[in-house]
Amino acid sequence: MAKQQDSYQCTECGWTTVRWVGRCGECQTWGSVVERGAPKLKQVASSAPAAAAVPISEVNTDLARRRLTTIAELDRVLGEGLVPGAVVLLAGEPGVGKSTLLLDVAAKWAASGERTLYISGEESASQVKLRATRTGALHDELYLAAETDLGTVLGHVEQVRPTLLVVDSVQTIATAQAEGAPGGTTQVREVTGALARVAKREDMSVLIVGHVTKDGSIAGPRTLEHLVDVVLTFEGDRHSGFRMVRATKNRFGPADEVGCFEMNETGIVEVPDPSGLFTTSHSEPVPGTCVTVTMEGRRPLLAEVQALVAPSPERGSPKRTTHGLDSSRMAMVLAVLERKAGLPLSQKDVYVSTVGGARISEPSVDLAVAIAVASAALDTQFPKRLLALGEVGLAGDLRRVPGVERRLAEAARLGFELALVPMGSRDVTVKVPRLAGLRVVEVSSLAEALGVLDLRRSQRRTHEQE
Template sequence: MASKQDTYQCSECGWTSVRWVGRCGECQAWGTVAERGAPKLKQVASSAPTASAQRISDVATDTAQRKRTGIGELDRVLGGGLVPGAVVLLAGEPGVGKSTLLIDVAAKWAGTGETTLYISGEESASQVKLRAERTGAMHDDLYLASENDLGTVLGHVEEVSPSLLIIDSVQTIATAEGDGAPGGPSQVREVTAALGRVAKRRNMAVLIVGHVTKDGSIAGPRTMEHLVDVVLSFEGDRHSGFRMVRATKNRFGPADEVGCFEMSETGIVEVTDPSGLFTTTHSEPVPGTCVTVTLEGRRPLLAEVQALVAPSPNQSSPKRTTHGLDSSRIAMVLAVLERKARLPLSQRDVYVSTVGGARVTDPSVDLATAIAVASAALDRNHPQRLLALGEVGLAGDLRRVPGVERRLAEAARLGFELAIVPTGSRDVTVKVPRLAGLRVVEVGSLADALGVLDLRRTASTSQ
């Protein structure tokens, strides 16, 4: 039995327990709780401060002004640029384009007259140069080094004196101060903390590449996210060229911004107007489609939902196939369509997908999904420049969604003519200019929305 002086601590997040458990009660990781001696409380002697405390009004901020990276979409996510002394963690799946993006950032940063040091722990300097030549990311003030030891990395920093340091990746760097192999919780924690101290002391911005686990979360101890100033998530489907950088933590700006990029043969290209990537252009109205506007952070993005309804060869168990949408929400919308709009779907296969590989989790897509399915089931067209916004409730009602004004302003900018929104959105929809040619119709239920499009009557009698 453990003594009262013993305690057990999780190596991932630092959670403690008075007894051993197989699974951490905080981060839910298995096998990370180990026995440690309880720390003894000691009297800490005071020491002279290295610098006197200042009044907040006297603190100089000249050295903390943002510097743009030269990539507008990344600056947007960072809140306007990199803050000197900030430590930024960029995490993403293998092959998503993290190294390609950062070598471009390094070259553009060096192009402004600033010295940049790129440390690669996974590739040699010649391999990094080949990628830089392919993407056109070459500059004389960009220095490359391939190292795996933190002490040697800090020696390069002292020699080159860069204003931007890029570490690719933190899981490949080791230090004698940490226990275990490179990439282990102790090593990652010590390396990140040391880089943060050097960044603050030298007023140098640091970009760190981090790996992710199978479930998409950042690999390594959870304390690493607290040691950095900014956490960016690089997302994208390897079968699609679209990439998105999302801020999940930002001490110097908004934490709900996203940046849009596209992977091309020549590298990463920023996409300043991504709405056209997730919609298709039809010369004539096509049944089974509907467009909505989602919000990624504070950014409105158009998304097109396509549906196909076909007779099922196995009527006792019809197929429900989705791509880019939440299957459970699709099942709920189909149930509401059958129960409240009397649309026969129980013996038909239903396929619902988004265009361009977009992943949409915003509940505002419910109404667009319902209209697309109803249009496909009845093989009837609706107005071509139609936009639908609204969350569908189990009672068949439509609920308001946040950011209606920004969504409709984006639709009006792109030339949409009719928008169907839930009742109660009038206080914000009046701000949309009528000169834009967008007519806004408020409805209270899903059945009313189908009635506006002349689908409700047919749905009630169709078999």
């Protein structure tokens, strides 16, 4: 009988092949195909469990009681604190502030009387101490070690006995019991699995820093996200101090919450009311601007859209430039403005941007973009405290957007006076407090919205002058 050949398997999706290839034929991942031995079927003998199974109604939940990190924005994303034994993965681009945030969390956790262990695999202990001194993250209950070996890290855990362990980062920790270089798929999987096991055994919360790839996804095997309990992404523009922590997986709370922070000279600070970061203050109404409300998870945030329309020096190829918005959706809105609202833009350069580095991808910003562009093209002002919500269809109609009640409540809280919303939103707009001074106007089409703002009348005057 011929000996069965060894096969090769993808560590990402499990695809197998009889010969080694550099790229997986199923998930198209590079460098994930490794050799494995032929599977051997063995009968597994049963063993006596350490603890008997009990009815779920009798399980004691006191051991899983949450503990606040005292950073309200982070607790909001986690679901009101850390659960003992939970493993949290925080991923983000280099320099976004992951280490600074977790060092602050570790210091405040230690200040509450809980022993904390911070493992640094990328910096020396003195380098971490310098950053802690600058940000004020010093406390006697915060223990620090610079290690890259998993066995040594587990030894520090046994000696210190912390209730919170921070590992910065998982890609720098390695073990001799697994093949591959540090940061490889096998090493990352084994290190994360070992940290998860010790976290459950010791009822110790673990915060792990993870790297991201060029396309923004979390580096390492896909199973890394399955091994942890919570996956957080730390987002931010390097040209802006605004940072956002977003939950993409949370076994103990909502997976659609976001926390807002700001990076400054002294470290990273919370921003409980970030709406002011994405709007500007004008003493008088300015043509080419419009404010909308975007939903980040379940949190309404105000964002201002600015537009500039200028004659194109090159016939036949006008410029279309966007920043913070989807360029394809902006092109669609411009086409609808020209065909359905009669606004000539085919020979004009159009520049559209958001204020403060905000990135808006949801369709609810369409109406604000259209109003800003129309106002800039006609050089016409409209009421200063104006808010616009709605998705623009190809027929020029306006479609409802989710979360209208929360969006309008946030606008009313900040003193807006007029809100344009799609037709059919009255069942939720009636819940907005009338005493707030916000007048809600429902419009069915883009042309009707421009008519409410007298932009169509201004357009006719412009044509008559020409």
